[in-house]
Amino acid sequence: MKSVLSSATVNHLSKILDIKSSANNLNTMLNETAIRLSDAFSREDKSEEDLIYELFKLPNKNEASIGKLISVLKSYGLREDDPRLLPMMDMIWKIEFEKEEKCMEMKDPKTWKLSEADFRLSIGGSIEIISQTLQNNLIIPSWTQFCSRIKEIFDSCKDIHEGKVADYIPQMAKADPNAWGISICTVDGQRMSLGNSKTPFCIQSVSKAFNYAIASSDLGADLVHQYVGQEPSGRLFNDICLDSKNLPHNPCVNAGAIIVTSLIKNTQTMADRYDYVSSIITRVK
Incomplete structure (x- = not known):
């Protein structure tokens, strides 16, 4: 309707x-x-x-x-x-x-x-x-109004300078603390971007979502979920624990992400596997 x-x-x-x-x-x-x-x-x-x-x-x-x-x-x-x-x-x-x-x-x-x-x-x-x-x-019918509201939020937050960039990983420590950008893409492909939205950044755990999508597309969700669950763990993302079926709770905690990544093109060399995943993520940009 x-x-x-x-x-x-x-x-x-x-x-x-x-x-x-x-x-x-x-x-x-x-x-x-x-x-x-x-x-x-x-x-x-x-x-x-x-x-x-x-x-x-x-x-x-x-x-x-x-x-x-x-x-x-x-x-x-x-x-x-x-x-x-x-x-x-x-x-x-x-x-x-x-x-x-x-x-x-x-x-x-x-x-x-x-x-x-x-x-x-x-x-x-x-x-x-x-x-x-x-x-x-x-999915968002009044897109211009939605964008106006997002811009208001963006502008109200751009002068917040509390906190600091994470420094426990070298690539993250190099991030510009003054960079401020936002990009939105809805499930129907409606897109908007503001600020430093094209500035490259280290994706870190965002890669978990990509790897899960790649594995599910290549192997099918049924096979992937023989190795990893799909429920929240209620624990820290890096906690070493399994669910009641002795599986990592989901693909977005570290244990689940490691399992999912291990399934991708696992008969190929490490270099070829990296190139494969990298090429897909690059194509999405």
Whole structure:
């Protein structure tokens, strides 16, 4: 079921879409589009691509603004480099390159306008995530309000200088104590970043989550959990203890993380295993 659009979201979208009508009219239009996208029976003979084209169609023209669609997706927290949007972006670039191949410079994506056929072709490969977004069905529906609140918290905390960086591991001791950044990625891929979010840092125990995901993907969760549990231990993360089944309690305590890591590509050399894990983590960046 779709979420109701907040007034802040409607106002934000009206600026992107450059719609002069009242907020109520825009809200009605967006909600009607969302309902028709979610219910095949209410579409009559129209596809999802048809409905989305109509929403972004330019007045009195047989074109639609793909740039405005991209801006709307961004307003919901989706970025152009989202893997789910890659089919759309690749097709747009291909179409625009063919149009501009005689020019020295590509146009700004915000100005891109496509014919109905090209618009439908472009969004087809990413229609699932586009449709989900336009139905306001992402995990955080009021994304702009959420980001504003996060920024308030970020700003209120940036002048806190108590404490010090951990020095019991050399790489951690090298960290800049004045660096302050935040990055958020929701389960639906909505992303935001503030401050020194691109500053490299030693991931330390964050690697436990990656290694658990790698092992589960490669071997299957059933096999992995023959060697490690999945319940909280109630003890310190580095406590040497086992659960009632004589297994480490979960993959996020040291004992469980060691077991999980030992399962990854365990027939290969240590160097090859390191390269394998490192390549996957690097790919996620």
